[in-house]
Amino acid sequence: xxxxxxxxxxxxxxxxxxxxxxxxxxxxxxxxxxxxxxxxxxxxxxxxxxxxxxxxxxxxxxxxxxxxxxxxxxxxxxxxxxxxxxxxxxxxxxxxxxxxxxxxxxxxxxxxxxxxxxxxxxxxxxxxxxxxxxxxxxxxxxxxxxxxxxxxxxxxxxxxxxxxxxxxxxxxxxxxxxxxxxxxxxxxxxxxxxxxxxxxxxxxxxxxxxxxxxx
Numbered sequence: 001x002x003x004x005x006x007x008x009x010x011x012x013x014x015x016x017x018x019x020x021x022x023x024x025x026x027x028x029x030x031x032x033x034x035x036x037x038x039x040x041x042x043x044x045x046x047x048x049x050x051x052x053x054x055x056x057x058x059x060x061x062x063x064x065x066x067x068x069x070x071x072x073x074x075x076x077x078x079x080x081x082x083x084x085x086x087x088x089x090x091x092x093x094x095x096x097x098x099x100x101x102x103x104x105x106x107x108x109x110x111x112x113x114x115x116x117x118x119x120x121x122x123x124x125x126x127x128x129x130x131x132x133x134x135x136x137x138x139x140x141x142x143x144x145x146x147x148x149x150x151x152x153x154x155x156x157x158x159x160x161x162x163x164x165x166x167x168x169x170x171x172x173x174x175x176x177x178x179x180x181x182x183x184x185x186x187x188x189x190x191x192x193x194x195x196x197x198x199x200x201x202x203x204x205x206x207x208x209x210x211x212x213x214x215x
Contacts, residue, residue, distance in 0.1 A: 051087075052163040054079045060091045062186040069168040071192060075100070075183045078164045080134065080157035083143050088132065088157045091187060096128040097209040098183045099202070102159075102170045104136045105146040107177040113196035114150045120202040121154050127210045128185075130154060136170075136177065137162050170194075184209055 056067045056077040067074040077091045090100070101117060103110035121131045131154040135143045140158070147156055159165050170179035172194045182191040182205040191205045206213035 048081070048160075051080050052078060052159075052161055053167040054089070056091055056187075060094055060187055062188055069181060069189060069192065071189055073189055075181065075187055075189050076167050078159075078167070080159060080164065083135075083140060083147065083156040083158060088155055090132065093130060093132070094187045095185050096130055097185055097206060099129070099131045099205075100134060100168075100181045100183065101131060101197070102134045102136060102165055102168070102177060102179045104138055104177055105142050109196040110178045111150075113178055113198070114152070116197055116199045116202065118151055120199055120206075124206065124210055124213065125154075127213075129206065129210060132157060134159050134164065136165050182206070182209070 061074045067076040180193040
């Protein structure tokens with residue numbers, strides 16, 4: 001049955017056309033709001049295309065193979081924003097042993113292992129050991145709260161797009177968190193841990209890289 005025509009102020013109004021004219025603007029508004037919420041939930045806005053995996057300079061590749069997140073291979077290079085401001089490029093840290101640790105605040109095993117990482121960093125930083133803590137796609141506010149609660153005073157970078165984590169194949173076949181990689185002073189991966197770290201595991205990994213760790 002046809003709808004009865006409606007009159008407003010003496011003028012005929014087609015309600016179906018009026019409703020259709022509202023649907024498109026409302027749909028566009030919903031898309032915009034949804035998009036903003038999505039990016040805010042992943043970080044502090046859309047990822048900057050400058051950041052993520054970058055090519056490792058040939059002069060910094062101590063192996064004859066292409067970089068890969070595997071023992072005996074050059075660590076894949078990356079450039080990321082730091083929570084404290086500025087940028088961090090992994091290859092710039094060559095010359096000292098580095099622990100690259102991928103984590104997220106919602107990950108219980110990440111919370112479980114962080115005290116050990118903080119303690120071992122404090123123990124060995126005087127010998128040149130450093131930690132690069134890579135948060136996976138969380139807002140700065142969450143990262144900051146987590147870092148403060150554990151007293152993390154080593155470099156903290158944020159993988160806003162998740163590209164670095166993908167390149168590093170975190171979690172191995174199970175693609176989970178946390179994942180950690182011990183890299184020697186030449187930028188070569190020496191150990192891969194797809195499990196929560198302990199002080200003992202870190203000691204064992206550093207035993208051949210730092211004189212103090214063998215004691």
